[in-house]
Amino acid sequence: MAMFDVDTVRKDFPFIDNGRIYLDSSASSLTPEPVLKKMLEYYHGFRANVGRGVYTATRRATDEFESARKRIASLINAKPEEMIFVRNTSEALNLVAFGIGLKPGDRVIATVQEHHSNYIVWLRAKEKIGVDMRVINSDPEGNLDLCQLDRELERGARIVAVTHVSNVLGTKNPVEEIAKMAHERGALVVLDGAQSVPHMKVDVKRMGCDFLAFSGHKMCGPTGAGALFIRADLQDDVEPLCIGGGSIDDVGIGYYKLKKGPSRYEAGTPAIAEVIGMGEAAAYLQRIGMESISEYEERLTKSLLEGIRGINGVELHGPMDPKKKIGIASFNLGFMNPHDVALALDRSANVMVRSGHHCALPLMRDVLKCEQGSVRASVYFYNTEEEIETFINALTALTASSR
Numbered sequence: 001m002a003m004f005d006v007d008t009v010r011k012d013f014p015f016i017d018n019g020r021i022y023l024d025s026s027a028s029s030l031t032p033e034p035v036l037k038k039m040l041e042y043y044h045g046f047r048a049n050v051g052r053g054v055y056t057a058t059r060r061a062t063d064e065f066e067s068a069r070k071r072i073a074s075l076i077n078a079k080p081e082e083m084i085f086v087r088n089t090s091e092a093l094n095l096v097a098f099g100i101g102l103k104p105g106d107r108v109i110a111t112v113q114e115h116h117s118n119y120i121v122w123l124r125a126k127e128k129i130g131v132d133m134r135v136i137n138s139d140p141e142g143n144l145d146l147c148q149l150d151r152e153l154e155r156g157a158r159i160v161a162v163t164h165v166s167n168v169l170g171t172k173n174p175v176e177e178i179a180k181m182a183h184e185r186g187a188l189v190v191l192d193g194a195q196s197v198p199h200m201k202v203d204v205k206r207m208g209c210d211f212l213a214f215s216g217h218k219m220c221g222p223t224g225a226g227a228l229f230i231r232a233d234l235q236d237d238v239e240p241l242c243i244g245g246g247s248i249d250d251v252g253i254g255y256y257k258l259k260k261g262p263s264r265y266e267a268g269t270p271a272i273a274e275v276i277g278m279g280e281a282a283a284y285l286q287r288i289g290m291e292s293i294s295e296y297e298e299r300l301t302k303s304l305l306e307g308i309r310g311i312n313g314v315e316l317h318g319p320m321d322p323k324k325k326i327g328i329a330s331f332n333l334g335f336m337n338p339h340d341v342a343l344a345l346d347r348s349a350n351v352m353v354r355s356g357h358h359c360a361l362p363l364m365r366d367v368l369k370c371e372q373g374s375v376r377a378s379v380y381f382y383n384t385e386e387e388i389e390t391f392i393n394a395l396t397a398l399t400a401s402s403r
Protein backbone atom coordinates (compact mmCIF):
# COMPACT_ATOMS: atom_id res chain seq x y z
CA MET A 1 0.00 0.00 0.00
CA ALA A 2 1.37 3.42 -0.95
CA MET A 3 2.28 5.41 2.12
CA PHE A 4 1.70 9.13 2.14
CA ASP A 5 4.54 11.54 2.74
CA VAL A 6 4.16 12.96 6.24
CA ASP A 7 6.39 15.99 5.49
CA THR A 8 4.12 16.96 2.62
CA VAL A 9 1.00 16.43 4.70
CA ARG A 10 2.37 18.55 7.54
CA LYS A 11 2.56 21.59 5.25
CA ASP A 12 -1.27 21.59 5.36
CA PHE A 13 -1.20 22.19 9.13
CA PRO A 14 0.43 25.56 9.97
CA PHE A 15 -0.41 25.09 13.65
CA ILE A 16 2.44 22.57 13.95
CA ASP A 17 4.84 24.59 11.83
CA ASN A 18 6.62 26.15 14.76
CA GLY A 19 7.73 23.30 16.97
CA ARG A 20 4.43 22.71 18.72
CA ILE A 21 3.82 19.01 19.31
CA TYR A 22 0.13 18.34 19.19
CA LEU A 23 -0.75 15.02 20.83
CA ASP A 24 -4.40 15.75 21.56
CA SER A 25 -6.15 14.88 18.32
CA SER A 26 -8.58 12.56 20.10
CA ALA A 27 -10.05 15.65 21.73
CA SER A 28 -10.06 17.65 18.50
CA SER A 29 -7.93 17.28 15.41
CA LEU A 30 -6.16 20.06 13.55
CA THR A 31 -7.76 21.43 10.40
CA PRO A 32 -5.80 21.35 7.14
CA GLU A 33 -5.55 24.24 4.68
CA PRO A 34 -7.75 22.70 1.93
CA VAL A 35 -10.63 22.53 4.44
CA LEU A 36 -10.13 26.14 5.53
CA LYS A 37 -9.82 27.19 1.89
CA LYS A 38 -13.08 25.47 1.02
CA MET A 39 -14.90 27.24 3.85
CA LEU A 40 -13.48 30.59 2.78
CA GLU A 41 -14.54 29.83 -0.79
CA TYR A 42 -18.10 29.59 0.51
CA TYR A 43 -17.89 32.93 2.33
CA HIS A 44 -16.22 34.66 -0.61
CA GLY A 45 -18.05 33.07 -3.49
CA PHE A 46 -21.50 31.73 -2.69
CA ARG A 47 -22.46 32.92 0.79
CA ALA A 48 -26.18 32.22 0.80
CA ASN A 49 -28.63 29.96 2.58
CA VAL A 50 -29.30 26.39 1.44
CA GLY A 51 -32.51 24.72 0.27
CA ARG A 52 -34.20 28.07 -0.17
CA GLY A 53 -34.43 30.39 -3.17
CA VAL A 54 -33.57 30.10 -6.83
CA TYR A 55 -30.71 32.53 -7.48
CA THR A 56 -27.28 31.25 -8.49
CA ALA A 57 -25.43 31.64 -5.16
CA THR A 58 -28.10 29.82 -3.14
CA ARG A 59 -28.23 27.01 -5.69
CA ARG A 60 -24.43 26.70 -5.59
CA ALA A 61 -24.47 26.67 -1.76
CA THR A 62 -27.14 23.95 -1.81
CA ASP A 63 -25.16 21.89 -4.32
CA GLU A 64 -21.97 22.16 -2.24
CA PHE A 65 -23.90 21.29 0.94
CA GLU A 66 -25.39 18.20 -0.69
CA SER A 67 -22.05 17.27 -2.18
CA ALA A 68 -20.63 17.31 1.38
CA ARG A 69 -23.36 14.85 2.34
CA LYS A 70 -22.27 12.53 -0.48
CA ARG A 71 -18.59 12.80 0.50
CA ILE A 72 -19.27 12.05 4.16
CA ALA A 73 -21.62 9.18 3.27
CA SER A 74 -18.95 7.70 1.02
CA LEU A 75 -16.41 7.81 3.87
CA ILE A 76 -18.53 5.33 5.89
CA ASN A 77 -20.17 3.50 2.96
CA ALA A 78 -23.63 4.91 3.61
CA LYS A 79 -26.16 6.37 1.19
CA PRO A 80 -26.33 10.19 1.18
CA GLU A 81 -29.98 10.04 2.27
CA GLU A 82 -28.84 8.18 5.40
CA MET A 83 -26.58 11.06 6.56
CA ILE A 84 -28.06 13.65 8.87
CA PHE A 85 -26.11 16.76 9.76
CA VAL A 86 -25.92 17.74 13.42
CA ARG A 87 -23.47 19.79 15.47
CA ASN A 88 -21.45 16.94 16.91
CA THR A 89 -21.52 13.37 18.23
CA SER A 90 -23.28 14.45 21.42
CA GLU A 91 -26.18 15.98 19.52
CA ALA A 92 -26.40 12.92 17.27
CA LEU A 93 -26.70 10.60 20.28
CA ASN A 94 -29.31 12.83 21.92
CA LEU A 95 -31.29 12.71 18.69
CA VAL A 96 -31.33 8.90 18.75
CA ALA A 97 -32.08 8.58 22.47
CA PHE A 98 -35.02 10.95 22.34
CA GLY A 99 -36.19 10.25 18.79
CA ILE A 100 -36.47 6.49 18.92
CA GLY A 101 -39.63 6.53 21.03
CA LEU A 102 -38.41 4.67 24.12
CA LYS A 103 -41.17 3.57 26.48
CA PRO A 104 -41.19 2.79 30.22
CA GLY A 105 -39.59 -0.59 30.80
CA ASP A 106 -37.75 -0.69 27.45
CA ARG A 107 -34.26 -2.05 27.97
CA VAL A 108 -31.16 -0.21 26.81
CA ILE A 109 -27.74 -1.83 27.07
CA ALA A 110 -24.72 0.48 27.20
CA THR A 111 -21.15 -0.22 28.29
CA VAL A 112 -18.93 1.11 31.05
CA GLN A 113 -16.48 2.31 28.36
CA GLU A 114 -18.84 4.94 27.00
CA HIS A 115 -17.98 8.61 26.75
CA HIS A 116 -20.55 10.57 28.79
CA SER A 117 -22.25 11.55 25.53
CA ASN A 118 -23.27 7.93 24.94
CA TYR A 119 -24.01 7.27 28.60
CA ILE A 120 -25.92 10.07 30.22
CA VAL A 121 -28.43 10.29 27.37
CA TRP A 122 -29.54 6.77 28.33
CA LEU A 123 -29.43 7.59 32.04
CA ARG A 124 -31.64 10.54 31.27
CA ALA A 125 -34.03 8.25 29.38
CA LYS A 126 -34.06 6.09 32.50
CA GLU A 127 -34.85 9.10 34.67
CA LYS A 128 -37.45 10.73 32.40
CA ILE A 129 -39.06 7.75 30.67
CA GLY A 130 -38.42 4.84 33.00
CA VAL A 131 -36.12 2.95 30.64
CA ASP A 132 -34.30 -0.03 32.17
CA MET A 133 -30.60 0.68 31.54
CA ARG A 134 -28.00 -2.08 31.80
CA VAL A 135 -24.25 -1.54 31.73
CA ILE A 136 -21.80 -4.07 30.28
CA ASN A 137 -18.46 -4.35 32.08
CA SER A 138 -15.03 -4.01 30.62
CA ASP A 139 -11.67 -5.15 31.94
CA PRO A 140 -8.87 -2.57 32.24
CA GLU A 141 -7.49 -3.71 28.86
CA GLY A 142 -10.75 -2.65 27.26
CA ASN A 143 -12.24 -6.10 26.64
CA LEU A 144 -16.01 -5.85 26.97
CA ASP A 145 -17.78 -8.69 28.75
CA LEU A 146 -19.60 -10.24 25.80
CA CYS A 147 -20.99 -13.08 27.96
CA GLN A 148 -22.72 -10.46 30.08
CA LEU A 149 -23.98 -8.81 26.88
CA ASP A 150 -25.34 -12.16 25.74
CA ARG A 151 -27.17 -12.65 29.04
CA GLU A 152 -28.64 -9.15 28.92
CA LEU A 153 -29.74 -9.60 25.32
CA GLU A 154 -31.38 -12.89 26.25
CA ARG A 155 -33.71 -10.91 28.52
CA GLY A 156 -34.62 -8.66 25.59
CA ALA A 157 -33.46 -5.15 24.72
CA ARG A 158 -34.39 -2.39 22.31
CA ILE A 159 -31.01 -0.72 22.06
CA VAL A 160 -27.35 -1.66 22.37
CA ALA A 161 -25.31 1.56 22.62
CA VAL A 162 -21.58 1.07 22.30
CA THR A 163 -18.49 3.01 21.41
CA HIS A 164 -16.59 1.73 18.38
CA VAL A 165 -13.29 2.83 19.93
CA SER A 166 -12.70 3.78 23.58
CA ASN A 167 -11.56 7.39 23.91
CA VAL A 168 -9.54 6.49 27.02
CA LEU A 169 -7.96 3.15 26.15
CA GLY A 170 -8.03 3.36 22.36
CA THR A 171 -9.40 -0.20 22.24
CA LYS A 172 -11.25 -1.15 19.06
CA ASN A 173 -14.41 -2.94 20.13
CA PRO A 174 -15.71 -5.98 18.20
CA VAL A 175 -18.67 -4.08 16.83
CA GLU A 176 -19.50 -6.51 14.02
CA GLU A 177 -19.91 -9.31 16.53
CA ILE A 178 -21.89 -7.06 18.89
CA ALA A 179 -24.21 -5.97 16.07
CA LYS A 180 -24.78 -9.59 15.07
CA MET A 181 -25.60 -10.58 18.65
CA ALA A 182 -27.95 -7.59 19.05
CA HIS A 183 -29.77 -8.14 15.76
CA GLU A 184 -30.31 -11.82 16.46
CA ARG A 185 -32.28 -10.74 19.54
CA GLY A 186 -34.09 -7.87 17.80
CA ALA A 187 -32.15 -4.95 19.34
CA LEU A 188 -30.94 -1.92 17.39
CA VAL A 189 -27.28 -0.89 17.52
CA VAL A 190 -26.21 2.69 18.21
CA LEU A 191 -22.51 3.13 17.54
CA ASP A 192 -20.44 6.03 18.78
CA GLY A 193 -17.93 6.53 15.98
CA ALA A 194 -16.31 9.71 17.32
CA GLN A 195 -12.92 7.99 17.73
CA SER A 196 -13.11 5.47 14.89
CA VAL A 197 -14.27 7.40 11.81
CA PRO A 198 -11.24 9.75 11.83
CA HIS A 199 -8.68 6.95 12.10
CA MET A 200 -9.81 3.82 10.29
CA LYS A 201 -11.93 2.54 7.44
CA VAL A 202 -15.46 2.43 8.77
CA ASP A 203 -18.17 0.66 6.82
CA VAL A 204 -21.68 0.86 8.25
CA LYS A 205 -22.91 -1.96 6.02
CA ARG A 206 -20.14 -4.35 7.01
CA MET A 207 -20.45 -3.50 10.72
CA GLY A 208 -24.21 -3.82 10.49
CA CYS A 209 -24.97 -0.84 12.71
CA ASP A 210 -28.29 0.99 12.67
CA PHE A 211 -26.98 4.37 13.85
CA LEU A 212 -23.48 5.84 13.77
CA ALA A 213 -22.59 9.19 15.33
CA PHE A 214 -19.40 11.16 14.67
CA SER A 215 -17.94 14.67 14.77
CA GLY A 216 -16.30 16.75 12.05
CA HIS A 217 -13.84 18.41 14.42
CA LYS A 218 -12.10 15.10 15.21
CA MET A 219 -11.60 14.21 11.53
CA CYS A 220 -9.87 17.34 10.18
CA GLY A 221 -13.10 19.28 9.82
CA PRO A 222 -14.13 22.47 11.62
CA THR A 223 -16.01 22.60 14.91
CA GLY A 224 -19.80 22.88 14.70
CA ALA A 225 -20.57 20.10 12.22
CA GLY A 226 -21.13 16.42 12.90
CA ALA A 227 -23.10 13.60 11.34
CA LEU A 228 -25.52 10.88 12.25
CA PHE A 229 -26.08 7.84 10.05
CA ILE A 230 -29.60 6.48 10.40
CA ARG A 231 -30.36 3.35 8.37
CA ALA A 232 -32.80 4.41 5.65
CA ASP A 233 -35.64 2.08 6.65
CA LEU A 234 -35.56 3.29 10.28
CA GLN A 235 -36.05 6.96 9.54
CA ASP A 236 -39.85 6.89 9.72
CA ASP A 237 -39.55 5.60 13.30
CA VAL A 238 -37.12 8.28 14.51
CA GLU A 239 -38.48 11.67 15.53
CA PRO A 240 -36.35 14.79 14.98
CA LEU A 241 -34.91 16.54 18.02
CA CYS A 242 -36.00 19.87 16.63
CA ILE A 243 -38.48 20.84 13.90
CA GLY A 244 -39.12 24.05 11.97
CA GLY A 245 -38.22 25.72 8.68
CA GLY A 246 -36.89 23.31 6.11
CA SER A 247 -38.12 20.15 7.83
CA ILE A 248 -41.76 20.09 6.70
CA ASP A 249 -43.58 19.00 3.56
CA ASP A 250 -46.75 20.89 4.34
CA VAL A 251 -48.25 23.08 7.04
CA GLY A 252 -51.89 24.08 7.39
CA ILE A 253 -53.71 26.09 10.03
CA GLY A 254 -54.08 23.05 12.25
CA TYR A 255 -51.51 20.52 11.04
CA TYR A 256 -48.00 19.92 9.76
CA LYS A 257 -46.39 17.09 7.84
CA LEU A 258 -42.69 16.36 8.22
CA LYS A 259 -40.49 15.67 5.21
CA LYS A 260 -38.84 12.32 4.63
CA GLY A 261 -35.05 12.01 4.46
CA PRO A 262 -32.32 14.09 6.11
CA SER A 263 -34.05 17.46 5.91
CA ARG A 264 -36.69 16.09 8.30
CA TYR A 265 -33.96 16.33 10.96
CA GLU A 266 -32.27 19.55 9.83
CA ALA A 267 -34.66 22.31 10.86
CA GLY A 268 -33.49 25.89 10.53
CA THR A 269 -30.38 27.20 8.84
CA PRO A 270 -27.61 24.65 9.29
CA ALA A 271 -23.88 25.28 9.87
CA ILE A 272 -23.37 25.66 6.12
CA ALA A 273 -19.67 26.53 5.94
CA GLU A 274 -18.87 23.93 8.59
CA VAL A 275 -20.76 21.15 6.82
CA ILE A 276 -19.06 22.05 3.54
CA GLY A 277 -15.75 22.02 5.45
CA MET A 278 -16.54 18.63 6.95
CA GLY A 279 -17.28 17.32 3.45
CA GLU A 280 -13.89 18.62 2.29
CA ALA A 281 -12.28 16.93 5.32
CA ALA A 282 -13.88 13.60 4.34
CA ALA A 283 -12.50 14.02 0.81
CA TYR A 284 -9.08 15.00 2.22
CA LEU A 285 -8.93 11.85 4.36
CA GLN A 286 -10.01 9.72 1.43
CA ARG A 287 -7.33 11.25 -0.80
CA ILE A 288 -4.70 10.18 1.72
CA GLY A 289 -6.52 6.87 2.17
CA MET A 290 -7.97 5.53 5.40
CA GLU A 291 -5.88 2.35 5.16
CA SER A 292 -2.69 4.39 4.80
CA ILE A 293 -3.71 6.52 7.77
CA SER A 294 -4.35 3.46 9.98
CA GLU A 295 -1.15 1.79 8.90
CA TYR A 296 0.96 4.87 9.59
CA GLU A 297 -0.74 5.52 12.92
CA GLU A 298 -0.17 1.91 13.95
CA ARG A 299 3.58 2.49 13.60
CA LEU A 300 3.42 5.70 15.63
CA THR A 301 1.33 3.93 18.26
CA LYS A 302 3.92 1.17 18.58
CA SER A 303 6.66 3.76 19.23
CA LEU A 304 4.42 5.65 21.62
CA LEU A 305 3.53 2.57 23.68
CA GLU A 306 7.06 1.17 23.72
CA GLY A 307 8.47 4.56 24.70
CA ILE A 308 6.04 5.09 27.57
CA ARG A 309 6.34 1.50 28.76
CA GLY A 310 10.10 1.91 28.98
CA ILE A 311 9.86 4.72 31.53
CA ASN A 312 10.15 3.74 35.17
CA GLY A 313 7.21 4.67 37.34
CA VAL A 314 4.66 5.17 34.55
CA GLU A 315 1.47 3.12 34.55
CA LEU A 316 0.11 2.67 31.04
CA HIS A 317 -3.56 1.69 30.56
CA GLY A 318 -5.22 -0.33 27.81
CA PRO A 319 -3.93 -2.88 25.30
CA MET A 320 -0.24 -2.90 24.42
CA ASP A 321 -0.79 -4.39 20.96
CA PRO A 322 -1.09 -1.46 18.53
CA LYS A 323 -3.24 -3.59 16.23
CA LYS A 324 -5.95 -3.74 18.89
CA LYS A 325 -6.24 0.01 19.30
CA ILE A 326 -5.95 3.42 17.71
CA GLY A 327 -3.17 5.86 18.62
CA ILE A 328 -4.19 6.65 22.17
CA ALA A 329 -1.93 6.18 25.21
CA SER A 330 -3.51 6.84 28.62
CA PHE A 331 -1.15 6.76 31.54
CA ASN A 332 -0.42 7.89 35.08
CA LEU A 333 2.86 9.01 36.47
CA GLY A 334 3.23 7.87 40.07
CA PHE A 335 1.12 10.04 42.31
CA MET A 336 1.49 13.15 40.15
CA ASN A 337 -1.80 14.77 39.27
CA PRO A 338 -2.46 14.27 35.52
CA HIS A 339 -3.04 18.01 35.05
CA ASP A 340 0.38 18.76 36.56
CA VAL A 341 1.96 16.29 34.12
CA ALA A 342 0.19 17.93 31.16
CA LEU A 343 1.23 21.41 32.31
CA ALA A 344 4.84 20.34 32.79
CA LEU A 345 4.97 18.76 29.29
CA ASP A 346 3.54 21.91 27.76
CA ARG A 347 6.04 24.14 29.54
CA SER A 348 9.12 22.01 29.15
CA ALA A 349 8.69 20.65 25.62
CA ASN A 350 5.75 22.38 23.94
CA VAL A 351 3.90 19.06 24.00
CA MET A 352 0.11 19.22 24.18
CA VAL A 353 -1.64 16.28 25.83
CA ARG A 354 -5.03 15.89 27.48
CA SER A 355 -5.42 15.31 31.21
CA GLY A 356 -8.40 14.48 33.41
CA HIS A 357 -11.21 11.95 33.20
CA HIS A 358 -11.79 12.36 29.43
CA CYS A 359 -15.58 12.46 29.92
CA ALA A 360 -15.54 8.78 30.84
CA LEU A 361 -15.92 8.76 34.62
CA PRO A 362 -17.48 5.28 34.96
CA LEU A 363 -14.50 3.71 33.15
CA MET A 364 -11.96 5.94 34.83
CA ARG A 365 -13.18 5.41 38.39
CA ASP A 366 -14.83 1.99 38.43
CA VAL A 367 -12.57 0.07 36.05
CA LEU A 368 -9.20 1.83 36.01
CA LYS A 369 -9.47 3.07 39.62
CA CYS A 370 -7.99 6.43 38.61
CA GLU A 371 -9.76 8.93 40.84
CA GLN A 372 -7.80 11.83 39.38
CA GLY A 373 -8.07 10.67 35.80
CA SER A 374 -5.11 10.09 33.53
CA VAL A 375 -2.86 11.79 31.02
CA ARG A 376 -3.78 10.96 27.41
CA ALA A 377 -1.47 11.34 24.43
CA SER A 378 -3.15 10.76 21.09
CA VAL A 379 -1.68 10.77 17.61
CA TYR A 380 -2.97 11.50 14.13
CA PHE A 381 -1.41 11.02 10.69
CA TYR A 382 0.34 14.41 10.84
CA ASN A 383 2.46 13.42 13.84
CA THR A 384 5.97 12.06 13.42
CA GLU A 385 8.35 9.59 15.05
CA GLU A 386 10.56 12.56 16.02
CA GLU A 387 7.67 14.17 17.89
CA ILE A 388 7.01 10.93 19.77
CA GLU A 389 10.70 10.82 20.69
CA THR A 390 10.64 14.40 22.00
CA PHE A 391 7.54 13.59 24.03
CA ILE A 392 9.09 10.43 25.49
CA ASN A 393 12.29 12.32 26.39
CA ALA A 394 10.28 15.07 28.11
CA LEU A 395 8.25 12.49 30.03
CA THR A 396 11.41 10.64 31.06
CA ALA A 397 12.96 13.88 32.33
CA LEU A 398 9.78 14.74 34.21
CA THR A 399 9.67 11.31 35.84
CA ALA A 400 13.28 11.62 36.93
CA SER A 401 12.74 15.10 38.39
CA SER A 402 9.58 14.06 40.26
CA ARG A 403 11.36 11.32 42.24
Ligand SMILES: Cc1ncc(COP(=O)(O)O)c(C=O)c1O
Pocket residue numbers: 026027088089090091115117118163165166167192194195215226
Ligand atom coordinates in the same frame (compact mmCIF):
# COMPACT_ATOMS: atom_id res chain seq x y z
C1 LIG B 1 -15.97 8.43 22.09
C2 LIG B 1 -16.52 9.82 22.09
N1 LIG B 1 -17.83 10.00 22.02
C3 LIG B 1 -18.38 11.22 22.00
C4 LIG B 1 -17.60 12.34 22.10
C5 LIG B 1 -18.26 13.67 22.09
O1 LIG B 1 -17.94 14.35 20.92
P1 LIG B 1 -18.41 15.85 20.70
O2 LIG B 1 -17.79 16.65 21.79
O3 LIG B 1 -17.89 16.21 19.35
O4 LIG B 1 -19.89 15.84 20.78
C6 LIG B 1 -16.22 12.21 22.19
C7 LIG B 1 -15.37 13.41 22.34
O5 LIG B 1 -14.30 13.37 22.88
C8 LIG B 1 -15.67 10.91 22.19
O6 LIG B 1 -14.34 10.73 22.29
